Amino acid sequence: MTRDQFGLSGAAAGGAIFDLIRRGGPLSRAQLVRRTALSKSTVSLHVDRLLKLGIVMEQARQTDSGPGRRSLLRFAAGRGTVVGIELGVTSIDVAVCTLEAEVISSASEPLDIGSGPVAVLERAYQIIDQLLADVGEGTAPLVGIGIGLPGPVNRTLGCVVSPPIMPGWDRYPVRDEVATRFGVPCFVDNDVNVMALGEARAGGARESESFLFVKIGTGIGAGLVIEGELYRGFKGSAGDIGHIGIDGETTRCSCGNRGCLEVVAGGGAIGRKGRELAERGESPLLAEIAQRLAAQDPPAEISAVEVGQAAAQGDTAALELVIESGRHVGSVLAKLVNFFNPEMVVLGGGTVNIGDAFVAAIREMVIRRSTPLATVDLVIRRSAFGDQSGMVGAALMVADELFSVERVTDMVREFEG
Ligand SMILES: [Zn+2]
Incomplete structure (x- = not known):
């Protein structure tokens, strides 16, 4: 295994390059070389892999006179859609988003968290089904669901633990049940954390x-x-x-x-x-x-x-x-x-x-x-950012998890064979 001067070897360099493109793109190959201090050939090799994996795409520069080297690289955010949900104490907000958390369609309504997980999740499923039907077949496939919950969340277990004001929710397997219902990964966190994430990436902060x-x-x-x-x-x-x-x-x-x-x-x-x-x-x-x-x-x-x-x-x-x-x-x-x-x-x-x-x-x-x-x-x-920060933050959480440096490094490693 070769190790470049940036200290990244093999697939890890691919993961790091992808992260720069996803969070800071669009970027040119030359910019990636400068930011990573990896060699031109290493950057080029990994960019080709990321392009073949379909998680990065080329975007022509407006001043570009010809195809090829001068194009910019950006995250292929249209390859999937995610659903972000904010469950409040008295309301639910649901958004169908791109992988960059641009809202495609959303819905909000009053909902009492105290009516318990079975009733609340059933209503959430109806809203999600309706939104997905509304956005239609032209939209990219659903790849993940994120939920902000108004209580202390154990992310390892994927549930709320000992919530003071959520009767029936203690250790209810929210993450696993939602993942099973829709056949995609689900991620849960405390509602304030997902709102902070929304503010950090897409809001005023x-x-x-x-x-x-x-x-x-x-x-x-x-x-x-x-x-x-x-x-x-x-x-x-x-x-x-x-x-x-x-x-x-x-x-x-x-x-x-x-x-x-x-x-x-x-x-x-x-x-x-x-x-x-x-x-x-x-x-x-x-x-x-x-x-x-x-x-x-x-x-x-x-x-x-x-x-x-x-x-x-x-x-x-x-x-x-x-x-x-x-x-x-x-x-x-x-x-x-x-x-x-x-x-x-x-x-x-x-x-x-x-x-x-x-x-x-x-x-x-x-x-x-x-x-x-x-x-x-x-x-x-x-x-x-108003009412949107929770559901947008929940959608961003999904993209962060599905496209974490570790996961993308694994994708690149598997691709290498
Ligand atoms: Zn207290």
């Missing part, structure tokens, strides 16, 4: 090497991207910031502890505290909204959304609640910023949209409580 994605919805969680890669931690629970304790808070959390960030300042907590303000008569506006919602058919309750609306209309108690919640989130994020020194903090999840005052309070607290060096160029902003 593409230029950022190391950032923190924070999802504030019913619960609170974070995804860490370090030097372009998602960091999952030793057992996959990295970023589970919703259960960091807030000093002096005693509200019992679904995890069994007291005073966790999400039970103090998450979307569910803001709604609950808003209802208390209405009941105690401390917010006339929320009391009025509560009455109106109760009279609806079906009757509804105040959620974080109504608290945000009341705050925006100048209701003092609602505004104080929004600011206090934002400060709690900000105080935890300040500690993380001190520890991790990210370039950017991206805020996503439905509760982030309850009002500017919420984000302003988070930002103020992070700036006030972090060290100056950690915040001097720190960008804190809302996700510009």
Whole structure:
């Protein structure tokens, strides 16, 4: 076996070249030679193999006067389609995507995770079948499915483990069941991790090497991207910031502890505290909204959304609640910023949209409580990607797994014979 100066031997060089093309393409052969420090002939040999394997394709340059050497190489993203799913606590988002996670077709609807895995997955199957039928036969074959789940995920087992708010899901074999149903590989991860991946590759954090994605919805969680890669931690629970304790808070959390960030300042907590303000008569506006919602058919309750609306209309108690919640989130994020020194903090999840005052309070607290060096160029902003980051991130996860350097190295090795 020969070893080039880049330290890559045989098939591993093919895997590395492919990864450069997939993530940074289109690239010319000359650019690949410069970036890998491999010899021209080695690059050429592996490019030919990748072309024959059908996972890389030639793309003519616009200025190209003739065929052949001057063409660019890019990932053959049209050779398969993937399905990305984000299962939330109260909703499902499904997208059929290219291997570069461009959405071909998508659907979203309310769905209660509490109705259990059998009912939820059955509905997911119906939506997937419908979307695949809609995009039609001209589309490339389905090659994989990715799912973001709203709980702690054991990726080795392919299931959720001990989720605080997902009755019936504990160790339910989600990955294996979906893979069997569709006859393609399935990959699962925590929903916040797939959202962070979506932000890193296709969202607003593409230029950022190391950032923190924070999802504030019913619960609170974070995804860490370090030097372009998602960091999952030793057992996959990295970023589970919703259960960091807030000093002096005693509200019992679904995890069994007291005073966790999400039970103090998450979307569910803001709604609950808003209802208390209405009941105690401390917010006339929320009391009025509560009455109106109760009279609806079906009757509804105040959620974080109504608290945000009341705050925006100048209701003092609602505004104080929004600011206090934002400060709690900000105080935890300040500690993380001190520890991790990210370039950017991206805020996503439905509760982030309850009002500017919420984000302003988070930002103020992070700036006030972090060290100056950690915040001097720190960008804190809302996700510009909106509802798509989960399903797009889940689709990207599939492409990352199916076309990992290791897998492609194996493909090249088998091709070598
Ligand atoms: Zn907790």
